[in-house]
Amino acid sequence: MTTNADGPQQPRPRRRTPAGAAVLREDVTEAIRAAVFEELAAVGYARMSIEGIARRAGVGKTAVYRRWRSKLHLVLDVVSALAVQGLPVPDTGTLEGDLRLLFEVTSRALRHPVASQVIPDLQAEAARNPEIAEAMQKALRDGQEGVASRIVAAAERRGEVRPGFDDELALDLISGPLYWRSVVIRTQKLPKGYLPSLARATAEAIKAL
Template sequence: MIRGMTTPPPRRPPAGAAVLREDVTEAIRAAVFEELAAVGFARMSIEGIARRAGVGKTAVYRRWKSKLSLVLDLLTAFAAQGLPAPATGSLYGDVRALLEVAAHALRHPVASQVIPDLLVEAARHPEIADAIKAALLDSQQGVAAVVVREAVARGELPVDADADRALDLIIGPLYWRLVVVRTPLPQGYLDDLATAAVAALKS
């Protein structure tokens, strides 16, 4: 060691350098949905997401490399949550419960803007198409399969009842009304739709 010089103390890594705060992550995720609803996927930017979340762009890029990877991660997480299959004890009760949950989700102001926009982007991005299929279709097919299986076990449906057809009959008209046509549901609509879907499944 040269006289007059001392060995500098070892440098400490910046506090929190390897820790991603969960509250920041959740704020970014919430901002993504709000930004999607406000401007759509095409115009959405990391800068806009960071500004809406109240964080710097670096906080976003430390978690996701692009807006596409961010949206895909959110869709994958949504798909992993899944929806519990209703267990009301009757086919009509299960169908009616599914319609209630679906109607609540589709009428949400953010979902009503985000879902149609992402379906358009799915035509341009195969990754988004796959993620939407997993988030919206595969999970719903699983629930429909449980509803059909239980109805078959109770003798309410024939053994060859098709779960995919059941999902089309239950959710299809509701999606058309709330997302495509965008008209409010009249009083008793879900009850009538449940009755019609059950009758169609039994035919």
Template sequence: MDKESQKPRRAPAGAAAFREDVTQAIRAAVFEELATVGYARMSIERVARRAGVGKAAVYRRWRSKLPIVLDVVSALAVQGMPAPDTGSLLGDVQALLKVTARLLQHPMAAQILPDLLAEAARNPDIAQALQAAVRDSQRGIAETIVQHAVARGELSADTSVDLALDLACGPLYWRLVMVRSPLPAGYLDGLARATTAALGAARTDR
């Protein structure tokens, strides 16, 4: 019997009837299943068993495993990370890189991201969800960092936010997600200095 079988005497209809603790248990189980077996082998049955609920509790929320994964991955974009405000461009970039590196080196992320990237090449819905969860959320942070740097006079007003994000985080995704190479000592500080120097030298009107 799943956890939602004992409903209050006058249970609300629709989404309001869903217990949040059950929903969170299912989302956590999806993450664990993706990390353990990958998207291709993940099933509603496995997710329900890992979450400790009946399959009906899963199907009441999502009709199949694809909407589950899209919902869970998209939720990452909503959570996001706060934009650092250290008082300098270099400090902000260092803070962003340290948080991003820590997230990418998390064992679960290290298992899930490469698998979802492979699935994204075959499934445009997953590709779009990853775009929102990974790049779009971090672009907002990069935009804030650039705006602060422009206000301090560290960068010109025409500095490209996309270029800033590519320069700062591109090498991290390459090393940690694509080739899975550990970061040498001092790598993040060196990358932060290189990024700020490149941004200071680059102008979109050239």
């Protein structure tokens, strides 16, 4: 009870939390995100539907729409989340060793059955949809390129590369060949010794910049 100059007042009723403000369960959110990847791999972006995602996640359509207002926004969120997850930053003590470890991890990720189907499909959609194109670019830039830039910076601190080298070209050298093999021409099985050779050649090329 409160009082003021006019005398005592009735106790103020407690404010109830609006039903729409309920906390969203993280396990449901993650189940929906996982279902998006599976649905993309199964039917592609064009044929993907909120109904199919909800069915695969074992939830109702309302659970999806409470989190994302459309199929496009759901896919953009999932793609952007790739950038947040990132890749581990190798620390082997040498540029070649760091590159080899990065290439091994990236190669496994790109050759994953789901990723090998989802990424080309999203690339095709990106050619038609600027929002998806921007999300894809951010995921790639903040993912592998973010790690690659730290690998190159570490090599510079160790004196393995010359001062004033072209760091943008170095990132292209690191990111280009494996992405071309795994995503563009979709080579499922790399030649024996390819990754060590690629790491060695890339390290030498960067040192020559």
